[in-house]
Amino acid sequence: MTNILRTRSAERADPAGAGGAPTATVPGGALAPEAAPPEDAVLAGRSVHRRVHPARWILTAVVLLLVLNAGQTLFTNPAWEWPKVGTWIVSPPVLKGLRLTLLATAISAVVSLAGGILVAVARLSRNPVLSSLSWVYVWVFRSLPLILVLIFLYNLGSLYPTVGIGVPFGPQFQVRTVSVLSDLTLGVVGLSLAQIAYTSEVVRAGLLSVDAGQLEAAKSLGIPRGRRFRRILLPQALRSIVPAFVNQIVGLLQASSLLFYVSLLDLFGVVQNLGSTYPTDIIPLLVVASIWYLVFTSVIGIAQFYIERFYARGAAREVPLTPFQRVRRAFRVAASGGRPMSAALEIRGASKSFGDRPVLRGIDLDVERGSVTVILGPSGSGKSTLLRAINHLEPLDEGSVRVGGELVGVRVRHHPRRGDQLVELPEREILRQRSRIGFVFQAFNLFPHLTILENVTEAPLSLGRDAAETTQKARALLERVGLAEKASAYPRQLSGGQQQRVAIARALVLEPEVVLFDEPTSALDPELVGEVLKVIAGLAGSGTTLVVVTHEIGFAREVADRVVFIDEGVILEQGTPAEVLDAPTHPRTREFLGRVL
Helix, strand or coil, X not given: CHHHHHHHHHHCCCCCCCCCCCCCCCCCCCCCCXXXXXXXXXHCCCEEECCXXXXXXXHHHHHHHHHHHHHHHHHHCHHHCHHHHHHHCCCHHHHHHHHHHHHHHHHHHHHHHHHHHHHHHHHHCCCHHHHHHHHHHHHHHHHCCHHHHHHHHHCHHHHCCEEEEEXXXXXXXXXXXXXXXXXXXXXXXXXXXXXXXXXXXXXXXXXXXXXHHHHHHHHHCCCCHHHHHHHHHHHHHHHHHHHHHHHHHHHHHHHHHHHHHXXXXXXXXXXXXXXXXXXXXXXXXHHHHHHHHHHHHHHHHHHHHXXXXXXXXXXXXXXXXXXXXXXXXXXXXXXXXXCCCCCCCCCCCEEEEECCEEEEEEECCCCCCCCEEEEECCCCCCHHHHHHHHCCCCCCCECCCEECCEECCEEEEEECCCEEEEEECCHHHHHHHHCCEEEECCCCCCCCCCCHHHHHHHHHHHCCCCHHHHHHHHHXXXXXXXXXXXXXXXXXXXXXXXXXXXXXXXXXXXXXCEEEEECCCCCCCHHHHHHHHHHHHHHHHCCCXXXXXXXXXXXXXXXXXXXXXXXXXXXXXEECHHHHHHCCCCHHHHHHHHHHC
């Protein structure tokens, strides 16, 4: 491995001496003087304007027109009798039915969630008795209509006049069924029994969505089983569970209307009775019921938003804005004359912020064609965000990225009053550009349901490339990375180093102009690091343009043409490996290298 790296380093010796100026266009905004497009000086620091989609605005206008027409008929048609709606909506009978509806829904929601978790855990249990019984439970109660369950329970006293507990065929403690099962209890039990079956499947799907590595990590730390479930597995599963379970709660709210058929006067039952007593008020009463259902469904939806937002922390790069934050941002944009505002400050070059936190602050970077650029820096310094911006996976707030002299993800548009602006390209153009920029992810991100060969061929086939030629090229690439015999295997059947080599082959199959590596060895054990670095070093010798984010200082020293040190979103130092690694000039660079070397 060392010999390969040193040979590569010698082949790249700069005839003009160390530190020769780069001559090609690069991702990042700044270009060598002799190659810089003339408009770059004008565009530096310009905010990127998101693409306007005329068809969406036309559709929006049509929808708004239909909504306004519906609103007009709703408030101008006297048959709706809005004065009576206002009278009935807060009448004592309606409020009493509303309280019963909310009580039955709330209790059933809590019981169904707790029961659903228990049944889901039983379904996933290795105990065959628990697993089988939970499957039977789900099968039965998903098969029976809710109204049938409620009617069975309502007539439970006829089937079993007494209920009790004790020794089978021995002494038992018994009570009359009708004395312990009130109408409300029967309603809650019926709703809960049915909802537990559906909730358990929601919970089971959420638990299965958590990566198996999370449980392995928790086990490796000696975390007890119960705490492992409460603190590691369930909180992550809730990101998938919450949206589906909230739909279950809305379904419960609506299903509570069936309690009317078992003598419980919930909101719908009260409206039905009042409609029979006051037949001329049936429409206003139905409107009253509709309004209350809409109000409480909306309240549930708001709660869902904030719960999802809470569990998005640590999983999303940027926590969704609350409605109040969206309104505040809209006012700020309007106050600036309609121009999108930077979240922190006005800067030149490639800039990106997540919320109010700036991640990239005016990055300017030149990468020579066929060279290897290694980006170093502490965790959280903006290295990965910079790579994602080059591929337009993370659109910039300001600045521009060029690959091969072409702007990536944006184009220049001249505004008669505001001058030159950057606006986003259509999605199909962005996809075309991405095919010229390979990306190798830190976590591999292979498609687990596709074979290794299918992983490599999927992108070119989706672009309409010839199937036979693509397959031949993919097999050649797999042979190049030493995995020709694994073409029919699946990612889970490969080691981490093998998966990363597949990811490299997948990035190369489209013959990109630039290949980006986001810490390609950080997820690997030391024994596998060498095999991946050997493949990357081989690419470096082939003349492929590489941008590598890594903490492997030895690799940077031997393979890189240029080393860039970035901290807090700012390039503090860049130069040849000898300049940056052996004689750094910036104190922060010296501090960082002193800790990692």
